[in-house]
Amino acid sequence: MGLWEDAKNIRDKDPAARNVLEVIVLYPGFHVLVTHRIAHFLYRKHLFFLARLVSQLSRHLTGIEIHPGAQIGRKLFIDHGMGIVFGETTEIGDNCTIYHGVTLGGTGKDTGKRHPTLGNNVLIGAGAKVLGPVNIGDNVRVGAGSVVLQNLPANATAVGVPAEVVRVGNIKCCPADDLDQQALPDITNQRISELEARLSRMEAKLQGEYPPDKPNNAKGATAAH
Secondary structure, eight states: OTHHHHHHHHHHHOTTOOOHHHHHHHOHHHHHHHHHHHHHHHHHTTOHHHHHHHHHHHHHHHSOEEOTTOEEOSSOEEESOTTOEEOTTOEEOSSOEEETTOEEEOOSSOOSSOSOEEOSSOEEOTTOEEESSOEEOTTOEEOTTOEEOSOBOTTEEEETTTTEEEEESOSSOOHHHHOOSSOOOOHHHHHHHHHHHHHHHHHHHHHHHSOTTHHHHHHHHHHHO
């Protein structure tokens, strides 16, 4: 199926897409898949300069920078795409969805395999950064604006800077299809609520052992004697 399958996948997932022809002619997320196939072919033939030339021309055309060495699976949906960067050793599984502003990059200190590996059915929200040779399991959802610096298990939801796993074993087993970037826990509010509850328990414990007026009354009784 190849590129036709990719175009149909974009049509099916994007509610703004009316037909496959519109996707093929107008969608930068599809155009970059076409040019990347050419660049990746040249890269595998060790024609590195030509490969980079194709990828850089594509970058100027689409606003999406994919290194020719990156490996991309079937049915990748890049929504809007502007500002997306995939590093050289990035590996992306099948049926993934990636929103604009996402970086699958390195940390600057790794060698060899230095970019992320994404499993199947992964959704990466807008503006998220996944850095280093981390492994993102199947069916993972990464919230918008998150920064992932460590491995994420399959079926997990991660949010925050740095990203933390806030849910595992989601009922929705394929985030790349439901495209939901909003049904995520508010981890900051959750932490504040936990701190408030802990403080309340500590205050209750202290007040139970030492009532505020007891020391004063005890001193007054001693003075009276």
